[in-house]
Amino acid sequence: MVKREVGLSRSDWVEAALLALEAGGMRAVAVEPLAKHLGATKGSFYWHFKDRADLIAAVVELWERRYVTDGTARLAEIEDPRVRLERLFTVAVTPGTGRIDVALTEAAKTDPGVAEVVRRVQEARVDFLASIYRELGLSRRHARQQAVLALLAQVGMAVVAETAPALIPTGADLATLRSLLTPPG
Amino acid sequence: MVKREVGLSRSDWVEAALLALEAGGMRAVAVEPLAKHLGATKGSFYWHFKDRADLIAAVVELWERRYVTDGTARLAEIEDPRVRLERLFTVAVTPGTGRIDVALTEAAKTDPGVAEVVRRVQEARVDFLASIYRELGLSRRHARQQAVLALLAQVGMAVVAETAPALIPTGADLATLRSLLTPPG
DNA sequence: ACCTGAACACCGTTCAAGT
DNA sequence: ACCTGAACACCGTTCAAGT
Numbered sequence: 001m002v003k004r005e006v007g008l009s010r011s012d013w014v015e016a017a018l019l020a021l022e023a024g025g026m027r028a029v030a031v032e033p034l035a036k037h038l039g040a041t042k043g044s045f046y047w048h049f050k051d052r053a054d055l056i057a058a059v060v061e062l063w064e065r066r067y068v069t070d071g072t073a074r075l076a077e078i079e080d081p082r083v084r085l086e087r088l089f090t091v092a093v094t095p096g097t098g099r100i101d102v103a104l105t106e107a108a109k110t111d112p113g114v115a116e117v118v119r120r121v122q123e124a125r126v127d128f129l130a131s132i133y134r135e136l137g138l139s140r141r142h143a144r145q146q147a148v149l150a151l152l153a154q155v156g157m158a159v160v161a162e163t164a165p166a167l168i169p170t171g172a173d174l175a176t177l178r179s180l181l182t183p184p185g
Numbered sequence: 186m187v188k189r190e191v192g193l194s195r196s197d198w199v200e201a202a203l204l205a206l207e208a209g210g211m212r213a214v215a216v217e218p219l220a221k222h223l224g225a226t227k228g229s230f231y232w233h234f235k236d237r238a239d240l241i242a243a244v245v246e247l248w249e250r251r252y253v254t255d256g257t258a259r260l261a262e263i264e265d266p267r268v269r270l271e272r273l274f275t276v277a278v279t280p281g282t283g284r285i286d287v288a289l290t291e292a293a294k295t296d297p298g299v300a301e302v303v304r305r306v307q308e309a310r311v312d313f314l315a316s317i318y319r320e321l322g323l324s325r326r327h328a329r330q331q332a333v334l335a336l337l338a339q340v341g342m343a344v345v346a347e348t349a350p351a352l353i354p355t356g357a358d359l360a361t362l363r364s365l366l367t368p369p370g
Numbered sequence: 371a372c373c374t375g376a377a378c379a380c381c382g383t384t385c386a387a388g389t
Numbered sequence: 390a391c392c393t394g395a396a397c398a399c400c401g402t403t404c405a406a407g408t
Contacts, residue, residue, distance in 0.1 A: 007391055025294055032381050042382080044392050052382065106291040108348050109210055121350040126352060145361045148354055155344050156337030163293050164304040166313060169333055176330045192372055217400050225399080229373050237401065374407070380400090388393070 008040055010058070017110060018066075019061040027101045029056060057113045063100060068121050072128060081135035082182070088129070088154075089178050095126040098158020105155075126151050136183050150181050193225055195233040195243070202244040203251075210215020210288045214241060248285060253306050257313060262291045266320035267367070273339075274316070274363050278353060290340075311336050321368055335366050 016038055019030040031052055035042050036141050049055045071091075078084040091097055108115035131146035138146060167176050201223055205213040220227050228327075234240045263269040276282055293300035314332035323331060336365055346353050354362050 024347065027295070029382085030381065039392055043385085043394070045196075046383070046385095047391055080251060095223060102290070102294075105287070105344055105348055110212070115348060119351075122345060122349045123353060142361075145354065145358060148358075149338060149365050151352070152338040152345060153334060155324065155339065156341035159290055159340050159344060160307060160337060161220055163300055164307045165289055166304075167333060167336070168211030169330065173330060173333075176327075177334055180330065180334050215400065216402085228375070230402085231402070231404095232372055240382055372408085374405105375405080376405095379402085381398100383398085384396080386393105386395090389391085 008044065008048070009036060011090050012038065013045065013048055013055065014058045014062055016119070017055055018062055021063075021098060021103060022057060025099075026107045027060060029042075031055070044134050053111060053113070056107065056111060058109075060104060060114050060117050063104070064117055064121060067100070068124070082138075083127075083130045084134075085129075085182060086178065088132075088150075089174075089181070092154045092157055093161075093170075093174060094159060097162060098155075101155070102162060111184060122155075125154070133183065138183055146181070146183065153177075153181060191205045193229065193233070196234055197223065198240060202240055203247055205307055206244060206248075206288060207285060210284075211241075211292045214244060215322075216240070222294055228298075238296060238298070241292065241296060244291075245289060245299050245302050248289070248313050249302055249306060251307065252285070253309070259311070260313075266317045267286055270314075270317050270367060271363065273335075274359075274366070276337045278359060280346060280350075283346060286340070287347060289351075302327060307336065307340075310339070318368065331366070331368065331369075334354075338362075338366060 012137060013034065016034055017029045020030075020034060020037075029052075031042050031045050032100045035045055045055075049058075075084055078087060104114055104118050126144070126147045129150050130143045131148045133143035134140065136143075158167060187234050187311045198219065201219055202214045205215075205219060205222075214232050216227050220230055222361075234243075260269055260272060263272060268284075289299055290305050293303045311329070314327045318327065318328035318331045321328075343351060
């Protein structure tokens with residue numbers, strides 16, 4: 001329970017919800033526990049938000065802005081497409097990277113708003129990957145196919161890292177996996 | 186609400202729960218709605234099961250036996266490893282195939298019992314894939330790496346099919362994806 | 371042995387009443 | 390404008406009481 005002098009803003013609730021999402025998944029984004037944590041009542045929550053889905057929509061929006069858009073912008077600054085691709089793999093296999101992704105994918109099944117954001121992010125990732133493969137000399141069509149495969153592997157990696165981490169390749173094996181997803185040249 | 190003459194067995198509850206899981210994900214495996222559907226009370230449920238986690242463990246076990254073990258056995262009967270691999274892809278891109286997989290992966294995060302089954306199934310799938318790649322002439326090490334990539338793509342496919350189905354390749358594009366995961370020869 | 375019905379805890383949601 | 394407190398619904402869980 002956090003002490004404070006003045007009232008809570010909508011943003012305070014959303015930040016707390018993002019922390020809860022990272023730590024405990026979607027089910028941790030719960031009104032009563034958050035209220036307790038913030039030292040407020042549930043009634044206060046319903047002044048700032050229409051309902052729990054409203055909070056979830058806000059937290060997903062924050063996640064997209066803070067983690068996806070900004071993260072992609074930082075990657076885009078890397079000149080060499082081969083280095084950019086390598087960095088993407090490094091990020092993808094970093095433990096915990098996909099935790100929010102998986103939580104949101106789970107929530108997307110029952111929340112159309114979340115589904116929309118997840119879909120948009122996944123398509124943006126494919127576009128980003130395809131542009132790298134284009135720079136590496138692949139045809140438009142082949143670049144897109146390679147990009148889809150890489151996205152599928154990336155999503156799979158996020159999921160498998162949570163359930164069977166032993167399967168995620170490391171060291172030399174990871175290098176080989178990377179080479180399977182990197183065109184020769 | 187289903188009418189019946191005699192009492193319900195544990196198995197009746199588990200079968201109903203599997204249907205609910207397929208239709209509505211993990212959150213549909215709920216005691217009160219299932220009781221209502223079966224025309225019983227929640228108290229009756231707690232005669233057959235220790236708690237909801239007990240039901241979930243049982244439904245996961247049934248899923249593993251009915252869908253995974255038996256499905257793999259049927260695939261294993263196919264002589265030509267190339268055809269066997271192709272059949273795996275066909276199954277993987279069939280809409281709905283991964284719905285239970287994703288639901289269980291989601292549940293695995295909070296239920297160690299489910300996590301154990303999911304881990305076991307994923308490792309078995311890698312072994313199965315690796316044996317196919319071995320038959321196709323790859324080295325033990327390379328076969329395993331190719332198998333891991335194929336599993337990641339398969340898991341990714343199940344997830345993406347639920348959130349961004351437009352990204353899942355079809356027709357000629359699917360054939361190309363397949364070829365990316367199939368060694369030449 | 372198998373089930374009912376009532377009770378309680380927890381969380382989402384509403385709302386009249388307070389400042 | 391912003392919040393409290395009490396109320397209700399829904400689902401998980403327990404348990405004394407019924408057959």
